[in-house]
Amino acid sequence: MTPPTSGGGKKLSLRDLANGEEGQITALPSSDGCAERLEALGLRAGKIVKKVSGMPFHGPVTLLLEGRQIAIGWRLSSAILVNPMKGRLLPHGRPGE
Amino acid sequence: MDGPESKKLLLIGNPNVGKSALFTRITGVHALSSNYPGTTVGFLEGWLRRKDETWRVIDVPGAYTLMPTNEAEEVAERMVNEGADVAIIVLDATALERNLFLAFQVMERQIPAVIALNMMDEARHKGIDIDAEKLEELLHVPVVSTVAVSGEGISRLLDRLPEARPVQDTPLSKEEKWTAIGKIIEEVQKVHHRHHTFLDKLEDASVDSFWGLLIGVAVIAGSFTAIRFVGEGLIDIFLDPLFERFWRPLAMGASKLLGGGGTLHDILVGRLFDGTIDFEQSFGLLTTGLYVPVVMVMPYVLSFYAVLSFLEDFGYLPRLAVSFDALLHKMGLHGFAIVPALLGLGCNVPGILATRVLDSPRERFIAATLISVAIPCASLQAMIIGTVGALGVRWVAVVYITLFLSWVILGRLLHALMPGFSPELIVEIPPYRIPSFKAMAFKLWLRISGFILEAIPLVLGGIFLISLLDVTGLTDLLSRMLAPVFRGLLGLPTEAAAPIFLGILRKDVALGMLGTLGLSPTQLVVATVTLAMTFPCIATFIVLWKELGGKRLLASLAIMIAAALTAGMAVRLVLSHSL
Numbered sequence: 001m002t003p004p005t006s007g008g009g010k011k012l013s014l015r016d017l018a019n020g021e022e023g024q025i026t027a028l029p030s031s032d033g034c035a036e037r038l039e040a041l042g043l044r045a046g047k048i049v050k051k052v053s054g055m056p057f058h059g060p061v062t063l064l065l066e067g068r069q070i071a072i073g074w075r076l077s078s079a080i081l082v083n084p085m086k087g088r089l090l091p092h093g094r095p096g097e
Numbered sequence: 098m099d100g101p102e103s104k105k106l107l108l109i110g111n112p113n114v115g116k117s118a119l120f121t122r123i124t125g126v127h128a129l130s131s132n133y134p135g136t137t138v139g140f141l142e143g144w145l146r147r148k149d150e151t152w153r154v155i156d157v158p159g160a161y162t163l164m165p166t167n168e169a170e171e172v173a174e175r176m177v178n179e180g181a182d183v184a185i186i187v188l189d190a191t192a193l194e195r196n197l198f199l200a201f202q203v204m205e206r207q208i209p210a211v212i213a214l215n216m217m218d219e220a221r222h223k224g225i226d227i228d229a230e231k232l233e234e235l236l237h238v239p240v241v242s243t244v245a246v247s248g249e250g251i252s253r254l255l256d257r258l259p260e261a262r263p264v265q266d267t268p269l270s271k272e273e274k275w276t277a278i279g280k281i282i283e284e285v286q287k288v289h290h291r292h293h294t295f296l297d298k299l300e301d302a303s304v305d306s307f308w309g310l311l312i313g314v315a316v317i318a319g320s321f322t323a324i325r326f327v328g329e330g331l332i333d334i335f336l337d338p339l340f341e342r343f344w345r346p347l348a349m350g351a352s353k354l355l356g357g358g359g360t361l362h363d364i365l366v367g368r369l370f371d372g373t374i375d376f377e378q379s380f381g382l383l384t385t386g387l388y389v390p391v392v393m394v395m396p397y398v399l400s401f402y403a404v405l406s407f408l409e410d411f412g413y414l415p416r417l418a419v420s421f422d423a424l425l426h427k428m429g430l431h432g433f434a435i436v437p438a439l440l441g442l443g444c445n446v447p448g449i450l451a452t453r454v455l456d457s458p459r460e461r462f463i464a465a466t467l468i469s470v471a472i473p474c475a476s477l478q479a480m481i482i483g484t485v486g487a488l489g490v491r492w493v494a495v496v497y498i499t500l501f502l503s504w505v506i507l508g509r510l511l512h513a514l515m516p517g518f519s520p521e522l523i524v525e526i527p528p529y530r531i532p533s534f535k536a537m538a539f540k541l542w543l544r545i546s547g548f549i550l551e552a553i554p555l556v557l558g559g560i561f562l563i564s565l566l567d568v569t570g571l572t573d574l575l576s577r578m579l580a581p582v583f584r585g586l587l588g589l590p591t592e593a594a595a596p597i598f599l600g601i602l603r604k605d606v607a608l609g610m611l612g613t614l615g616l617s618p619t620q621l622v623v624a625t626v627t628l629a630m631t632f633p634c635i636a637t638f639i640v641l642w643k644e645l646g647g648k649r650l651l652a653s654l655a656i657m658i659a660a661a662l663t664a665g666m667a668v669r670l671v672l673s674h675s676l
Contacts, residue, residue, distance in 0.1 A: 037523050040161035042195040044275065053305050059423035060432060060522050062304040067223060068192050068528075069300065071419045073431060073521030 014072070014080040015061045017051040023082030024048050034076055041070055048085065103144075103151040106258075107176065109203055110187030111196055112159030113412070113527035115215045117141070118536045119187060119245040120156045123255065130543055133158075138172040138453070147255060155181075161195070163202040168453055177206055183261045184208045185254070190220035190227055190242075191528070193286060197278045200236075205268045209261035210238045213254050217242045219528070224291035232285045237264050246533040296529045303416040304526070313420040316413060324400045328479070331396035340376065340392055348374055348383050364564045377483075378613045385609065386560040390476075390552045394605055395545075397479040401443045402544045403537075410532030410540075414439070415524050422522050428508025429463045429515065430455065431522040437464055438504075441472035444548065445637040448472060449644055459517040463508065465644055466653045469633040470660050471504035476552065476605040477629060484612035485625055492622055495668070499626050503664050507656070552603075555636060559602035563610070566595075587665045588673075590614065593624050600628045602635055619672045623665050631661035 017023050025047050028038055042065055043049075052062040052069060054077075061077040062069055072080070110116045120128070124143030132139050141156040160173035177184070186203055188196040204210055214229055233240035239257040243250035269277060302308040348366060352374065355362040366374065367381025374381075376388035408414055414436055422432030434455060441448025445468055452464040473481065485492050512519065566572045572595045579594035592614050600607035611624050632654070633641060642650045 034521060034523055036162070036164060037166045039271075040164075040166060040195075040198070041523070041525055042192070042198075052301055053309070055304070055309065055419060055423055056306050057423040058426070059306070060419050062419060062526065066192065066194065067225075069304065069526035071304065071415070071422075071432070071522060071524050071526055073422065073426070073523070076521035076523065 011081050012084055013078040014049070014051065014063065014082055015054060015074065015077040017082065017084060019051055019053055021084060021086075022048055022050045023084045025080060026083050027081040029076065029079040038072075038080075042066065042068075043070070043080070049082070103153050104182040105180075106145065106152045106154045107157050107181040107184040107208070108154065108187060109157045109173070109177065109184050109199070110159060110215075111161050111189060111192075111199060112525070114159070114187050114189040114196065115245040116156060116159065116187050117540075118533045119185070119213065119215065119243070119251070120154065121533075121536050121539050122245055122248055122251050124154050128539075133172045133175070138169050140172070140176075145255075147258075152182075160199065162199060163206075167456070177203055177208065180206075181208055183258055184210045185213055185258075186210050187213045187215050187245075190214050190216050191223055191225060193225075193227060194278055194282050197281065198274060201269065201274045201278065204236075204238065204264045205266060207263040209263050211254065211257055211261045212236065212238055212240045213243045213245075213250075214240055215243045215245050218244045218247075218249075219530070222291075222294070224289035226287040226289070228285045232281070235281050235284065238262070246530075246536075300526075300529055303413070304419050309416065309420050313417055316408070316417070320404045320408070324397065324404055325482070327400035327403070328397040331399070332392060336392045336396060340388060344387070345374065345376075351383060360568060363568070364561065367564075377609060380560055380563065380610070382557055382560055385606075386557045387553075389480075389603075389605055389609060390549075390556045393483055393609075394476040394479045394552065395548065397482075398443060398475045398548050399541075399545055401475045402541055405439065405443060406537045406540050406544075407532060410530070410537055412527045412529045415526045418522065418524055419526070424505070425508075426519045426522075427512065428467070428505070429512030429517070429519050430460055430508070431520050433522060433524060434460070434464050438468060438472055441468040442475065442478070443544070444474045444476070445469055445472065445633065446551075446640050448474075449637065449640050452644065456520050457517065459515055460520065462645060462649055462653070463511045463515070465641060466511065466656055467504055467508055469637050469641060469653070470507060470630050470657050471500045473500060473629050474604075474634075476603070477608065480605040480608040480612075481625060481629075484608055485621060487612075488618045488621065492618055495622050495672070496625050496629070499664055499668055500629060503630060503660060507660055511656075551636065555634075556603050556606060559599070559606050562602060563599055563606070566599075582662075586662060587623050587627060588669050589620055589624055589627075590616070593620070597624065597628045597631065600634070601632050601638070604628060604634050619669065622672065623669045626668050627661050627665035629661075630664055631658055633657070 011026060025045050027045065028043060029035055047065060050064040052064050054061045058074040060071045060073050062071045108116050108120055120141060120143065123145050128141050128143040130139055130141055138158055140158055143154045145152040145154050157173050157176050158169040160170040162170060163174045163177060165171040165174050184203055186200045188200060214227065220227060229240045229242050239260045241250050241254040241257060243254055303312050352366045355366065365381050365383050367379030367384050370378065374384050376384055379385050418432035418435050421435040425432055425434050437448045437451035440451050448468045449465045452461045455461050455464055481493060481496055485496055575598055576591050576594040579598060580591040583589040583594045593611060596607045596610035607628055608625060616624060641653060645653060
């Protein structure tokens with residue numbers, strides 16, 4: 001389950017991704033009480049997510065994980081680190097844009 | 098029905114997997130809604146008769162994990178730990194991996210289980226193939242594909258209840274579970290490419306930074322139009338004629354029988370206008386006491402909950418939470434606090450109870466106080482539309498805009514003044530789904546019967562008390578005591594003090610009384626805003642007390658009174674300068 005280092009190279013947070021861009025999760029907040037909740041929703045290191053949108057005025061970031069949308073507050077979304085991947089397929093077969 | 102022979106059946110699953118639809122399918126209409134002891138988490142309980150057996154079916158609150166991350170999950174964990182004869186684990190076939198995590202947690206507690214692989218139709222649409230037989234082989238428990246909304250597979254599922262056995266596996270660690278689940282997924286699930294549908298595009302648009310907000314505004318505006326249209330239709334076409342045609346002769350008969358006057362007549366029938374009853378103004382138990390809850394208020398409550406249930410079951414509410422998160426974050430809350438606020442628009446009591454979904458006491462205090470100050474319930478709104486609306490739509494708009502601004506400003510103030518921080522939103526957004534009519538009708542029935550049982554006795558009690566205060570002369574005394582505040586600060590006549598004070602019992606009744614005083618438009622708007630924002634009605638007061646505790650309740654009440662007087666004065670100033 002180690003994330004590949006190929007792809008974008010530079011590590012970004014979830015909210016830095018462009019809309020429609022995919023990334024593989026490399027790190028999640030660990031100290032926060034949110035960690036359990038994120039994991040229960042299926043967000044774990046190694047998972048590939050696609051950013052769907054970010055709301056204005058520091059609103060939440062919506063991502064797509066295995067065909068399912070999950071919304072995460074703006075501050076928390078900066079603590080989720082991803083490795084951007086271009087042109088990869090999601091596990092559910094939706095093509096990356 | 099709960100004899101020694103009845104067996105216990107738990108329905109367990111993640112939120113939004115169709116558990117409630119399955120519950121109504123297998124139990125029919127006779128269900129009990131109750132709170133888990135010591136909590137405000139509600140759950141449904143029903144009965145299933147099958148062959149010679151009676152099953153007590155319990156709809157466990159939706160949970161992602163039995164390592165609780167919120168109160169609903171704590172209740173789910175406790176219910177599972179109490180044990181059962183059989184558990185039906187409901188899995189969403191479109192999100193199998195995450196759903197299996199909960200299934201593993203249930204099965205390792207040695208509860209005999211049967212798995213309902215639900216939403217198989219949706220999975221097929223999404224291009225997800227799941228080999229149910231293979232899954233059964235790997236999990237060692239019966240697995241049945243179902244579509245709860247249409248009833249497909251339900252009888253096969255129930256046929257296999259006797260095959261449920263506890264699985265003799267040693268508990269796995271969290272990591273071991275995810276690894277085991279990963280292997281199962283590889284074996285049973287295949288995903289094909291498929292084209293985006295209209296609903297998919299709508300899903301993306303609903304959380305888009307531009308379209309999402311536009312859709313949010315459109316949904317709210319559309320909902321209010323629909324609620325008013327249906328509510329007014331029910332009143333004008335059905336309930337008001339019904340009351341006029343059948344109830345008026347009976348009430349007039351009672352008036353004659355009581356001699357057309359006297360204390361008992363005043364309490365039961367109330368005042369007569371031109372020798373006849375005015376259902377809105379007579380204020381007797383048999384006249385206004387029934388007319389207000391049944392004719393003026395219930396239609397709006399019904400249409401409100403119909404629209405809300407549709408938005409809920411269609412899957413729009415989490416998206417609304419996304420749209421509102423940025424604003425609510427600045428009020429010390431997160432986006433999901435919009436759901437209790439929306440519920441509060443129906444009745445403040447369930448709205449305040451729903452603040453339990455928020456994590457910290459600070460959030461619950463802010464959210465509950467904001468609801469009781471600035472969110473008018475359907476009863477109050479029905480009377481605002483009936484009373485203030487008689488002056489013209491723009492006066493109604495003034496009331497709503499004032500309440501909305503108070504909500505935002507007070508939220509920002511509380512967030513700035515109270516120590517603590519705004520929590521972060523984490524919410525799963527389920528796909529849009531065409532709701533099951535049966536499940537919606539069932540939920541609507543629970544809510545409406547709750548309203549009828551609660552509101553009618555309170556309205557009757559309120560009107561009875563108003564008559565008593567009137568008869569004993571206490572109303573005059575009270576009005577004279579409060580008059581300086583009302584006259585000096587708000588520019589209202591002395592008589593307006595009593596209705597606003599009586600708003601403690603029922604605000605809809607109080608507003609009805611204000612409507613009979615012949616106030617100027619500005620005075621009526623000021624009085625309405627003050628009434629809406631000040632003291633909560635008695636039912637809300639009790640729930641606030643239970644939820645916040647005595648000390649925080651007092652703080653909340655002080656905030657309410659200060660906010661109501663400030664807003665009332667502000668409206669008076671603005672209106673008197675712009676007219």
